[in-house]
Each structure stands twice: as C-alpha cells, then as structure tokens.
Amino acid sequence: MKLKTSLPAALKYQAVVIESAAREAGLDFFDVIFEILDARDVNGIASYGGFPVRYPSWRFGMEYERLDKGYTWGFSKIYELVINNDPTYAYLVRSNSLLEQKLVMAHVFGHADFFKHNVWFAPTNRHMMETMADHATRIRRIMDVVGQERVERFLDLALSLETLIDPYQPLRDMGASTAERLNVPLSERARRSLDALTSSAIDEAERVVEPAAWEGQLPSYDLLGFLSEHAPLESWEREILHILRREAYYFAPQRMTKIMNEGWASFWHSRLLTGGLLDASEILDFADTHSGATSSSGGINPYKLGIELFRYAEERKEDIWLLRRAHNDVSLIDYLVDEEFCERCLRPMLMPPKRVMRMTPAGPEWSVEEGEKPPWTELKARVLRDLAWGGLPQIQLIGVDQKGDGELNLVHHHDGRDLQFEQTSATLNNLSEIWKGPAELMSLEEGEGRLLVSRDGEVSSLDSTEARDRCGSDSDAA
Amino acid sequence: MFRIESDRARFRDIVRGRIREDLRKYLSTGELIGRCGEQSVSIPLPQIELPHMVFGPNSKGGGEGGEGEGGEPREAGNGNGPPGPGAGEQEGKHILEVEVDIQELAEMLGEELGLPDIQPRGVNELDAEGGRYNGVRGTGPDSLRHFRRTYRSALKRSVASGLWDPSKPRVVPIRDDFRYRARRSCDTPDSSAVVFHMMDVSGSMGREQKEIVRIKAFWIDTWLRSQYRNLKVVYIVHDAVAKVVDQHTFFHLRESGGTKISSAYELCLKQMAEKYRPEDWNIYPFHYSDGDNWSARDTELCVSMLRDEILPRVNQFCYGQVKSAHGSGQFKKDLDNALGETENLITSGISERSDIPLSIRAFLGTGR
Numbered sequence: 001m002k003l004k005t006s007l008p009a010a011l012k013y014q015a016v017v018i019e020s021a022a023r024e025a026g027l028d029f030f031d032v033i034f035e036i037l038d039a040r041d042v043n044g045i046a047s048y049g050g051f052p053v054r055y056p057s058w059r060f061g062m063e064y065e066r067l068d069k070g071y072t073w074g075f076s077k078i079y080e081l082v083i084n085n086d087p088t089y090a091y092l093v094r095s096n097s098l099l100e101q102k103l104v105m106a107h108v109f110g111h112a113d114f115f116k117h118n119v120w121f122a123p124t125n126r127h128m129m130e131t132m133a134d135h136a137t138r139i140r141r142i143m144d145v146v147g148q149e150r151v152e153r154f155l156d157l158a159l160s161l162e163t164l165i166d167p168y169q170p171l172r173d174m175g176a177s178t179a180e181r182l183n184v185p186l187s188e189r190a191r192r193s194l195d196a197l198t199s200s201a202i203d204e205a206e207r208v209v210e211p212a213a214w215e216g217q218l219p220s221y222d223l224l225g226f227l228s229e230h231a232p233l234e235s236w237e238r239e240i241l242h243i244l245r246r247e248a249y250y251f252a253p254q255r256m257t258k259i260m261n262e263g264w265a266s267f268w269h270s271r272l273l274t275g276g277l278l279d280a281s282e283i284l285d286f287a288d289t290h291s292g293a294t295s296s297s298g299g300i301n302p303y304k305l306g307i308e309l310f311r312y313a314e315e316r317k318e319d320i321w322l323l324r325r326a327h328n329d330v331s332l333i334d335y336l337v338d339e340e341f342c343e344r345c346l347r348p349m350l351m352p353p354k355r356v357m358r359m360t361p362a363g364p365e366w367s368v369e370e371g372e373k374p375p376w377t378e379l380k381a382r383v384l385r386d387l388a389w390g391g392l393p394q395i396q397l398i399g400v401d402q403k404g405d406g407e408l409n410l411v412h413h414h415d416g417r418d419l420q421f422e423q424t425s426a427t428l429n430n431l432s433e434i435w436k437g438p439a440e441l442m443s444l445e446e447g448e449g450r451l452l453v454s455r456d457g458e459v460s461s462l463d464s465t466e467a468r469d470r471c472g473s474d475s476d477a478a
Numbered sequence: 479m480f481r482i483e484s485d486r487a488r489f490r491d492i493v494r495g496r497i498r499e500d501l502r503k504y505l506s507t508g509e510l511i512g513r514c515g516e517q518s519v520s521i522p523l524p525q526i527e528l529p530h531m532v533f534g535p536n537s538k539g540g541g542e543g544g545e546g547e548g549g550e551p552r553e554a555g556n557g558n559g560p561p562g563p564g565a566g567e568q569e570g571k572h573i574l575e576v577e578v579d580i581q582e583l584a585e586m587l588g589e590e591l592g593l594p595d596i597q598p599r600g601v602n603e604l605d606a607e608g609g610r611y612n613g614v615r616g617t618g619p620d621s622l623r624h625f626r627r628t629y630r631s632a633l634k635r636s637v638a639s640g641l642w643d644p645s646k647p648r649v650v651p652i653r654d655d656f657r658y659r660a661r662r663s664c665d666t667p668d669s670s671a672v673v674f675h676m677m678d679v680s681g682s683m684g685r686e687q688k689e690i691v692r693i694k695a696f697w698i699d700t701w702l703r704s705q706y707r708n709l710k711v712v713y714i715v716h717d718a719v720a721k722v723v724d725q726h727t728f729f730h731l732r733e734s735g736g737t738k739i740s741s742a743y744e745l746c747l748k749q750m751a752e753k754y755r756p757e758d759w760n761i762y763p764f765h766y767s768d769g770d771n772w773s774a775r776d777t778e779l780c781v782s783m784l785r786d787e788i789l790p791r792v793n794q795f796c797y798g799q800v801k802s803a804h805g806s807g808q809f810k811k812d813l814d815n816a817l818g819e820t821e822n823l824i825t826s827g828i829s830e831r832s833d834i835p836l837s838i839r840a841f842l843g844t845g846r
Contacts, residue, residue: 044482053481059528061489064482065576160528393531418534426529 006036011092014102021272022109026321029112030126031087034105042078042093043067049251050083051132055139055243056148057155080104084115084254086126099278099285106272110265117325118260120253123170128250135243142236154237157430158224158244163392164431165245166221167252219398223410223431224248226397231435241434255390259329263306266294267320270307296349300383308345309336329387333380342376350379385415393419395441407438407453414444414471421445421452425459428452442467493576497521497583501590505697505838506831518577584704587697591835594845596705596760596793611659618658627657671706671760671793673699674749676742678767680717681734687800690828691766692729694798697838698764706760712749716742718772722749738772739765739809740779747787761792764841769799769807777809781816784823794822796841801829 007015015034022029037045047064048054070076079096083089090108092101115121125131143151220226227233228241254261270290278286294304313320313336323332337346354369388394394413401407408431412419424441432439432454441452442464449468453460497504504521587593614627632651636642675695677683703709713728714720717735720742746763754761771777789795799810810825817823826840827833 047482047485056485056488058485058489058492060482061485061487062526064486065489156528160530163530393533395531412531420532420534423529424531427531430529 007034007092008036010098011036011101011105014098015105018102018105018272018277019109021275021277022106022113022268025268025272025275027109027113027268029088029109029116030085032090032108032112033087034090034092034108036092036094039071039077039093039095040068042081042091043071045091046078046081050081051129053133053136055136055155056143057152057159059159080108082108082111082115083129084121084124084126084250085129088112088115089129097285099282100289102277102282103269103273103286103289106269106277107265109272110268111261113268114257114261114264114324118253118257118328119326120171120257120328123174124250124253125246131246135247138243139240142240146236151236151240154240155244157434158241160427160430161224161227161434162244162248163390164221164223164395165225165248165252167256167390169222169225170249170252218400219396221394221396223395223397227431227434233434237434252390253328255392256328256330259300259302259306259309259387260324260327260332261306262302263308263310264324266290266303266307267310296352300349300386305345305349308341309333312336312341312345330384333387334384337380337383339376342379346379346383347373347376350383385417388415393417405438405455407440407455408432408435410439410441411467411470412441412443418445419443421461425452425454425461428454428459429457433457442470444468444471490576493526494578494582494586496526497576497578498586498590501586502835505587505590505835506693518579519583520577580700581704584700587701587838588704591839591843593701593839593842596702596842596845611661613660613662614657615660616654616657618660622659624657624659628655631655631657670708670710670758671702671762672710672712672754673702674712674714674746674761674763675728676714676716676720676746676763676765677728678717678737678739678742678765678770679715679731679733680737680768680770682737682768682770682802683800684802687768687802688729690800690831690834691798693831694766694828694834694838695728695764697834698841701838701842702762710754710759712746712754714742714745716745720745736772737767737770738776739767740776740783743780743783743788747783750788750791756791762794762796763788763792764796764798766798766800767809768802769809771809777812780809781812784813785817785820789817789820789822792822794824794841794844797823797825798837798841799825799827801827 011034015032019032044064045052046067047060054060067076067078071078077093079093079100081091088108088111090105090112092104096104139151139155217226224241224245228238228245231238231241233241273286294301294307296304309332310320310323313323316336318336323335327335351371351373354371355366356369357364357366359365394415396411396413397408398411399409401409410428424443428439428441438453438455440454443450443452444467447468449464449466449471451462451464451467453462588595611622614624628651629649632649632655633642635652635655636649675691677688677691679688699709699711711725713723713725715723715728715731715733716737716739717733718738718741722745723731742765750756750761771780784795797810797813799807801807807827810827813823813825824841824844826837828837
C-alpha cells in the first residue's frame with residue numbers, strides 16, 4: 001500500500017490494520033491510496049464527479065455551490081469519495097472522527113473490491129484519473145483555439161444528451177473482444193499517443209467530416225456514439241462528443257450498481273469493524289454512525305437495501321462473492337427478493353407505517369394508519385421498474401429518415417411512466433441542433449400516443465397512433 | 479479547491495446574466511423581498527439545469543403514500559456518495575438559491591434603469607475620523623506594547639552591538655527598544671441618508687396597492703443603500719393619524735379609516751427636527767397614497783408644509799400615487815398644480831405593477 005504522507009500516523013496505522021483484515025476476509029482490490037482533505041476540498045472533488053481535474057464547465061461550479069451550501073448549513077456532509085481506478089483513490093474528510101475514518105476506510109475497501117470484481121466495471125477504464133486530466137487538457141486546448149463561449153455552448157448541448165447511452169454495450173463489446181482487452185495497459189498508451197498524433201483536431205478545426213454510413217448500427221441506444229460518428233460536426237465538436245461519451249460510459253456502471261456497491265461496502269465495513277477492529281469504547285458510536293447511514297424514511301436507501309440483500313443472501317447460503325461479481329442492481333433484486341425479504345425489508349422501506357395524530361377529549365393521540373397493502377410482487381416489480389436502465393427512460397434510436405430531411409427517429413420504450421415533456425422537448429432540441437436536422441421522439445402521454453418533432457429549434461407535439469402502437473406494445477413486452 | 483473556483487466563478491457569471499435578464503420581472507414582483515439579508519439577497523433560480531430526458535410527474539410508482547422520492551438512486555456522479563445522515567439526499571425539484579450582494583443587485587438596477595449616481599449635498603459630507611491600529615511608534619501606553627516588534631528591535635540592537643551570543647540566546651529589551659501600536663487616523667468621507675417611507679393605510683389602500691408600495695420601497699432602499707454607507711429608514715403609516723412603525727408592520731398593516739395626509743408630514747417634520755437634522759443627513763421622504771385626502775383644507779395644509787418646511791430641507795420629496803378602485807387621485811393633481819415647478823418634488827402615478835420600474839426611474843433618475 002502506498003500512503004500519502006498527508007495521512008496522519010494514527011490513520012496510517014488504522015489503514016494498514018483494516019487493509020490486512022479486509023484481505024484476510026477475502027476482499028481483493030487494487031492498491032488503495034487514501035488522501036485526507038478538508039471538507040471544502042472534498043466538496044470540490046465531489047463536484048467534479050470524484051476527480052481532481054475536469055474540463056471547465058459551469059455545471060461543476062453549480063454542483064459545488066450546492067454542496068458547499070449544504071455543508072455550510074449542515075444539511076449534508078460527504079464522508080468519503082472513492083474512485084474506480086487502479087490504484088483506487090479514496091478521499092477522507094479531515095473533520096471526521098477517528099471512528100468515522102475507520103468506518104469509512106473499511107467501507108472503501110468494500111468499494112475497491114467491488115470495483116475490481118463486479119463484471120459491469122470490467123470494461124471501465126482503470127486509468128480514468130489520467131484520462132480525465134487528459135480530457136480536461138484537450139478541451140482546454142480546444143477552448144484556446146475555438147473560444148470559450150462556443151465550446152461551452154456545445155458542451156451544454158452535448159451534456160444534455162449524456163444519459164442517452166447504452167449501459168449494456170461495453171460489456172457486450174467486451175465479450176466480443178476479450179483477447180484484445182487483455183493487452184490494454186500497453187496498447188492503451190500507444191493508442192493514446194497515436195491518437196494525439198493523428199487527430200490533431202485543432203489544426204483542422206474547420207474541416208467538416210463526411211457522415212459515414214450507419215447501416216447495420218441501428219437500432220441503437222448509444223445515441224452519443226451515433227452522433228459522434230455520423231453527425232455533421234466540426235472535428236473539435238466530434239472530439240468533445242467522444243470525450244463526453246467516454247466519461248458517460250465510465251460512470252454508467254455506478255448508476256447500475258449503486259445499491260449493490262453501497263450494500264457490499266456497508267456489509268463489509270460492518271463485518272470488519274465488528275469483527276474485532278473496534279475498541280469497546282467505539283461500539284456505540286459505530287452503531288450510531290452505521291444506523292445513520294442505513295436509516296430509511298419513505299424511500300429506497302441504497303445502503304440499507306444493499307446491505308440487507310447481501311445479509312439475506314448469506315442467510316440463504318448463497319455465494320455472496322459470486323453475486324457481487326455477476327449481478328447489477330436489477331438482476332440481484334430480481335434474483336434474491338422473495339416474499340419474505342419483501343415483507344421484512346422492502347415494504348417497511350417503501351411504505352413506512354403512517355403515524356397520524358388525532359385529537360381526542362383526553363388530548364392528542366397517536367395511532368398507526370393502515371394504508372393499502374399492495375401484494376409483494378407488485379412492490380418488487382415497482383422497485384425493479386424504477387431501477388431498470390439506471391433509473392432513466394429507455395430511449396432508442398430506431399432509424400434515420402433516408403429520403404426526406406434525414407430526421408432522427410427515436411422511440412421511448414414506455415414502462416408506465418411518462419416523460420417530463422418540457423425537459424424532453426428541450427433535450428430533443430439540443431439533439432436536433434447537434435444533428436443539424438430534425439429529430440422525432442415517439443412516446444406515450446397518459447396512454448395516448450405522442451410524437452414530438454423538433455425542427456429548427458421548435459418542438460411540436462402531435463397525436464400519433466403509430467407512437468401508441470409502438471410504445472404501447474413495447475411496454476407490454478417489457 | 480483552486481480549480482473548482484474558476485468553474486464556480488463561471489457559474490456565478492451565468493447566474494448574474496440570468497438575474498440581469500430577469501430583473502424586470504423581479505422589479506414587479508415581491509419575490510426578492512424577505513429574502514434579503516444584511517449584505518446579500520438570495521435569489522431562487524429554477525431551471526438553470528441542463529435538460530435531460532427524465533421521467534415526469536406520474537413516475538412515482540402510482541403515487542400511493544409513502545414512496546416519496548423512492549427508487550431513483552441519486553445520480554451516479556460522485557463515485558460513491560456519503561454513508562451517513564446525508565446518504566439519502568435525493569432532491570426532487572432543484573431550485574437553486576444564489577446569493578447576490580445587495581451592492582451588485584443595486585448596480586444591476588442602476589444599469590437596467592439607467593440611474594445616475596446620487597450627488598450628496600455638500601454640507602452633508604461628513605468627515606468621520608476613522609482609524610485603525612496599523613502603525614508602530616516608539617512611545618505609547620503599555621497596553622499597546624507590540625511584543626514582537628519590541629523584541630525584534632532589541633535583537634537587532636544586540637546583534638549590531640556585538641552582545642549577541644548564539645549559545646546563550648537571551649535578549650533583554652531596553653527603553654529604546656520598546657515599540658507601540660499606533661493608530662493611523664484617516665479621514666473618510668461619509669455621508670448618511672435617511673429615507674422616510676410614508677404610506678397611506680386608509681381603507682381604500684388594498685392588498686395590491688400595498689404590495690406595489692412594498693416592492694417599490696424595497697428597490698428604492700436597495701438603490702439608496704448602494705449609494706450611502708449609512709442609510710436609516712423610517713417607516714410611517716397614517717390614516718387620520720400618523721405613527722412610526724417597524725418594517726414588518728409597515729408592510730403588513732391593514733388599517734382602515736379616513737385619511738389625513740398632513741398628519742404624516744407633521745410626523746416626518748418632527749423626526750427631522752429631532753433626529754435627522756438636515757445639516758447632517760441627506761433626507762429622502764417618499765409618500766405613497768391612493769390620492770384621497772380628508773379635505774381640501776388638509777391638502778392645502780400639506781402643500782404649504784411641503785413648500786415652506788419640507789422641501790427646503792430634503793434632497794428630494796417623492797410622491798407615488800397608487801391607483802386604487804376607490805381613490806380619486808386628486809392629491810397628485812393638487813400637488814402638481816401647486817408645486818409643479820419645484821425641482822425637488824417628484825410625483826408619479828402607478829396604475830399597475832408593470833409601472834414600477836418607470837416610477838422608480840422617475841424617483842431616482844434625477845441623481846439628487
């Protein structure tokens with residue numbers, strides 16, 4: 001283990017102790033590097049999605065403003081940040097107590113093991129720390145040449161599409177090219193230098209690349225990928241799209257495994273610390289902090305749901321190591337949750353008993369109100385639906401009009417939840433601006449088929465039977 | 479975090495641009511009042527987010543009780559969120575509050591309405607002696623002795639005179655070594671201003687009229703505050719009698735009854751005589767009413783009070799007449815007829831909210 005000198009001796013010692021306990025328990029991870037920072041710096045890094053260097057964007061500044069306010073007013077506090085990277089970086093907050101640091105470190109080793117072994121993280125770039133910095137430099141250079149305003153404007157357009165990717169694609173691709181992947185560390189560098197030599201994006205900033213043919217690629221969920229290949233873009237725009245797409249794919253598995261990831265880390269911080277790493281005097285504080293993290297009040301707390309899932313799996317003599325390797329949130333819940341688990345954990349979390357106060361002659365009186373009780377299968381289905389596709393609407397590019405204006409045809413696979421149409425329209429406008437042509441999206445609104453057409457910056461919304469048939473039948477299939 | 483600061487600055491720039499764009503809107507709604515602290519205003523800014531394809535209102539699992547924001551894991555952005563009380567920090571609607579300095583808001587207002595800076599009246603430019611202990615000198619009281627500087631000069635002396643012995647590093651200051659903190663006085667030009675907000679709260683002033691007054695008073699305050707370091711505000715309400723009230727009462731009171739405007743002017747004069755003497759203060763009385771007065775005789779009295787006593791003493795007297803359903807609007811006409819050519823009397827009629835910016839400009843556009 002490499003430790004930055006900034007870690008005080010007491011913590012360094014704890015880190016070593018906890019690491020060896022973690023390894024003994026069977027966790028396996030890349031080197032973990034702890035760094036200790038002031039809360040404000042942690043907020044800064046958190047606003048950058050966990051990285052110390054990102055490209056310039058007001059969006060990060062806004063996130064920072066929000067975190068900083070939350071911290072100043074005591075609404076929220078970040079305990080730790082872990083970066084999926086080799087070595088794995090983890091940031092501790094200086095103001096945490098020793099016990100909190102111990103808990104956080106144990107937690108971090110859980111995450112680190114998860115990053116290394118969960119299959120959804122396998123295709124992610126393990127040198128993202130450098131890559132992010134590289135992206136930042138490239139975008140800064142583009143800004144130097146093209147001008148900040150223009151780049152910022154394009155970034156805003158493109159970032160609004162950042163969710164339009166196919167989270168399953170990297171793993172699929174990896175299956176196809178495992179052999180090639182094994183050589184990554186060497187070829188990665190070579191590829192990067194080659195890229196730098198060949199792209200020379202900035203010199204040719206004005207050149208417009210001819211759109212390539214897209215036969216065989218559609219339908220596709222990977223809209224960012226499609227645009228970065230086929231949209232009529234200047235080469236700096238194309239490069240930015242590539243960069244944003246790479247970053248979006250890097251973050252996608254975290255969205256898909258939030259519950260498992262937090263559950264696994266919580267499972268292990270609890271197991272390791274209560275397995276002999278705590279002083280007697282620390283037990284109460286530990287219990288307090290731990291239950292704070294896993295408390296839930298009317299909503300899914302990923303920490304809570306995750307840890308309960310793994311504990312339940314262990315109870316049922318499942319191989320938790322295999323589970324953490326092979327699943328994502330949706331498949332794990334689908335696999336594990338049965339009636340017993342649902343009644344024990346899911347129902348209290350989703351529908352906590354409602355306490356109501358009634359005034360009686362004797363004074364106010366509290367009682368528990370019986371709400372309706374949907375069957376457990378419905379609860380499970382609801383959770384699965386909410387988590388599917390990383391909690392985002394499933395939007396697919398099904399075709400490009402070949403004869404007319406070359407409009408993009410998108411379809412929203414409706415699962416009972418409507419889109420937020422105002423935002424969707426704005427996003428569609430951004431899409432059509434990048435595509436430099438019209439874009440259409442089929443969806444349902446309150447069961448009626450709806451076709452949104454974005455053309456020249458205006459969105460019109462039309463009734464559409466085709467949309468009803470398409471989206472409706474898809475939702476039945478799903 | 480040095481890097482994030484530049485992103486933050488950029489964000490704030492964008493926000494400022496936004497506020498500037500929306501300033502007209504804020505000028506005619508009461509939104510900003512009540513968000514105003516000592517130094518800054520916090521402005522809610524919805525929808526500065528980038529749009530994404532997201533689920534709409536019917537996505538909350540059929541909407542049965544208890545699910546709350548459930549199911550949607552917080553954005554995966556920051557690797558792994560906090561374990562701990564902050565864990566479930568899902569937010570629903572994302573309304574961002576941005577703090578803006580009052581000074582800055584006033585600047586925007588000034589730019590938007592093209593307001594000139596106010597020239598304080600010559601006599602009222604006070605030279606206040608400000609001073610800070612940022613100097614050092616050789617004499618002074620013990621309580622101001624500068625320990626470090628004393629020893630430093632003692633050390634210098636002992637080194638220079640060859641008494642310094644590194645193996646026995648002892649320094650004993652003598653009389654000449656002592657240093658004392660000294661006050662450097664500097665004259666800072668200081669001008670003070672007092673604003674009298676006088677409002678007619680008689681039965682005919684309704685909610686809407688009060689709201690207009692409230693918004694106007696807020697912006698006038700904001701502007702004058704940016705012009706004077708030391709601004710006092712006196713709130714006076716009147717129907718048939720006048721009294722001084724605090725800010726909250728001023729904006730929320732709803733009285734009814736007759737109207738005797740002279741009562742307010744009398745009280746204003748009394749305040750000027752007792753507390754805010756014209757030699758020391760820049761004085762800005764504002765009077766808002768719907769223009770109905772008790773009697774023509776009282777109006778005459780008002781006019782003569784204004785002409786003989788108030789106007790000579792103040793920078794500018796502003797009368798804003800809010801149109802109400804019942805008001806005749808006679809008072810403005812009377813004032814205009816009697817004192818129309820007096821330079822430092824401004825009258826302005828407001829018939830609806832969108833007139834507020836114009837009326838503010840009428841009041842403050844003279845730079846007096």
